[in-house]
Amino acid sequence: MGQTHSSAPPPSIDALHHRLTARFAKACYTPLELYIFNRVFNSLAESSSGVKYWSEATLCRFLELPDALAGVGQVLFQMCGYLGAFPFPSRAPAILEREALLRVVTVMTERDGRVLKRGKRSWWAEIYRSLAVYERVVEKGGGASGGEDGGDGKAAEGGYTGFAVDEPGDEEDEQEDDDLVLAALNSMDAADAFKQGEKSSARHSMIPSDNLLKLIQLLLLVAPMDAQESLSTFAVDLSEHRIARLRRTAKAVLSSFGVDHSPGINFKTFLAVVSTSMPYLFNSLTPLFEHFLFAKDFDLSKRKASTTSVASEPPSTPPLVPPSTSSSQPPAPPRQPLLPSSTAEILTLPLLCQLSFFIPGATLFRxxxxxxxxxxxxxxxxxxxxxxxxxxxxxxxxxxxxxxxxxxxxxxxxxxxxxxxxxxxxxxxxxxxxxxxxxxxxxxxxxxxxxxxxxxxxxxxxxxxxxxxxxxxxxxxxxxxxxxxxxxxxxxxxxxxxxxxxxxxxxxxxxxxxxxxxxxxxxxxxxxxxxxxxxxxxxxxxxxxxxxxxxxxxxxxxxxxxxxxxxxxxxxxxxDAEAEEQRKRWAWEEREAEARRRINLGTGDVEADRELLRLAGLIGGQGRDSGGSMG
Known part of the structure; x- marks a missing residue:
């Protein structure tokens, strides 16, 4: 008789989320980092209906976002809500429970590259998505399609109704925008889920210019920061004058995106500007979110690192203070200033941070x-x-x-x-x-x-x-x-x-x-x-x-x-090595100049004077200044 073929139902999105998070936890973090992450999450998490999660206020407090940068916490929380749903944009904004927050940290710190095969442009595309707001495509008959328009940028029964600044027409850019999502789904053998409605189109999206301005101000402020430094260190004395200077520099950066001629920044513009004129713009997100993995009050002598999975509940621990507020560690030795003290008229600290958007910070800071x-x-x-x-x-x-x-x-x-x-x-x-x-x-x-x-x-x-x-x-x-x-x-x-x-x-x-x-x-x-x-x-x-x-x-x-x-x-x-070499060259030039001044010519014999200078090594054989040697 005939045979019947049965296939298992496709895994749910929740199951796929758990599978991807487990892969991130195994490949992107050490057991110690996972243990500290769990302690950080548990110590500050709120609870509702049995679900532990982080609120916007908790995230802002832990990252120590300064109140002087009004509104930047809301922008950062929006980014986390989108990335917490990665790679399923239909689930955004996600509740920042444990696994969602780990996905956020993984993408923000670019550790996802250890699991997903993707390029820098794909990562920028995901950052764009997390900042963008999305327009619903409306059918001619008045019903909302919710963006399910077959990916061609038009409503089912009529013409294009998305943002005027982002009309369709660049299929290659749209495909590149989906590369990171495809890589995540392929890593879980779940590409079918992508075909069934999880494709995210950037054609009906834009980043509000005011939101990007707020984020740029934060990125300028934290550009010199490393993972074990506190953001509050860079936010000391944020006076009105300093905020005004920071905002002025941020506006110069924002103007690159052509905001004077459009209500927001579309995907094509965002990618073109970031890739050509500020490829390191978002680099400071890595040390900012690696604060989840470095708890300064953690003492290895008290407890061995746990290999607990991120999905399981770690042992109960006392409340964990944010990294910067711990007093259990001895103060770190003073570091060189970010910008040497001088009478600089042009190069301010915000301008130095602006330079780090396209010149590596390791070349600039200190x-x-x-x-x-x-x-x-x-x-x-x-x-x-x-x-x-x-x-x-x-x-x-x-x-x-x-x-x-x-x-x-x-x-x-x-x-x-x-x-x-x-x-x-x-x-x-x-x-x-x-x-x-x-x-x-x-x-x-x-x-x-x-x-x-x-x-x-x-x-x-x-x-x-x-x-x-x-x-x-x-x-x-x-x-x-x-x-x-x-x-x-x-x-x-x-x-x-x-x-x-x-x-x-x-x-x-x-x-x-x-x-x-x-x-x-x-x-x-x-x-x-x-x-x-x-x-x-x-x-x-x-x-x-x-x-x-x-x-x-x-x-x-x-x-x-x-x-x-x-x-x-x-x-x-x-x-210091380069400065010392310059000082040696200056000293050598001074010695040569002094030697020239002390030579007593005055013999009246031009040829004899020239021969004396040649023997002293101060001119060449043809009577021209040889420049000497630093020997």
Missing amino acids: RLQPLYSGGTDGFSLGSFEKKVLNWPGPSILLVSGSLLSPHGDSTSERNFLDTLPLKRLPNSTSSASATIIYGAYIPVPWKPTHRTCFSDSATLLFQLAPTHDVFHASPTHTDYAYFNKPPTLPAGLGFGSPIPYQTPSSSSHAAVSDKPLNLGPVSLHINAALEFAVFTHLASPSDASFVPSRLPGRRDRDFQDRFAVESLEVWGCGG
Whole structure:
């Protein structure tokens, strides 16, 4: 007779959640970390109808979110509610019970990469989902489809009714948005559940700009934090002035997302901006949520680590105080300041944290040395050369100022404008009074340039205010940076512009100086007096050394900022070893200069004097200064 085939019913979503959480617990955490996580959860959990969970107030209290950053706790709790339902968005927002909170910590700290095969873009997509609000797609007949529209972005009986800022049309982006969810479901052999309605579409979603602004302020505040540091340490003395400065920097970062032209940030814009101009924006979420795994009051001498599963109830323990409030441990030795004490006019702590959104924090925090400041050392190329060119490692140049009027208000302004090309491009900002801040990251030591530029493809050109933007070096053209002293032209500092080749038979200095500067398509030039600067951006260049902007409001725009330099700073990236090497080079130069001064020539015999200098090693065999040796 015929045979009947029976198949087991598919597992429930609750069962799949438990299975994924168990995999996370086994592969992403040590038994000690799980034990501490359980203690943290139990000590602060509230209970209702037999369910233990964390409320928004509990989460904010444990993470020590400062009251001065109003509303950021609500944003962070929304993110946790979404990630607690991972990978089933239909279950969001999730109650933050034990397993849900562990899934939150796993995704926020990126430990999920130990289980799920995914790329950084997929993780960013999940962060986007946790921040977004979703629009319901409404059928023509008036019924709500709840977003079940077959994934094509249209209502069942009519046209598109989602947000105008996020109309459908980029299938590749949507597929990439689902990669992390697919990886989680495939790891549990549950891809069918994804096909049955768990697919999350980002086409009908947007991040409210005010919510992202609140989160950016928090990310700026905690950017230097590591897992065993308390957030309260960085929130000390959050005065109105400091909050205003933090908010001003956050607004410059937020402007990258084009919020001036749309009610919120859609998925495509979010992914493009984060991936190109701030790839480390969310890195500080990792140490913030690793606080769940480090309890400072935990003493290994009192109890061995438990291998209790995260899903089981650990033994009853006394209330656990948040990591920062424990007094059982001796105070840690003082650390170096995040930013060395100096008379810096541009680089504030919020600006330093903004730099860490695209330059690794390990290069910046407690690693910067002040090399040059125009306000302290004088605005001259000679002073700049003495202070900067002996630094043996990478450095960061920052320049700030105010926009010039179209025709110049003084003789010096008009003289500078006369050196620029006649074609005038619009400013990057509509605010004539805005403070302009540009900069460059130079990964190699500075050196004088005469015929070719220096630096390599790791060089970055960037703007910090009034809009955050980053221009990466192009591998095809290598006019990355120059330092030119007169009579070499163009004299000054620059990035992205070629140096004209000059021979001794070239036309006179005056004739050459009459020619307009040969500015690169994406370039920054500061004149020889360090008095004026010009930043140029052409959206479609053919020979640029730096890639044009990819920001939504700029990718098709040509602009040029001509501004008066008010502050100019250079910071060396390095520690005590680099500073000591620079001091040795300065000392060697002083000894050489003193040796030159003490040589008593005065014989009247030019050839004898030259031979004496040659024997002393101060000039080469052809009578030119050899520069000596540091031997």
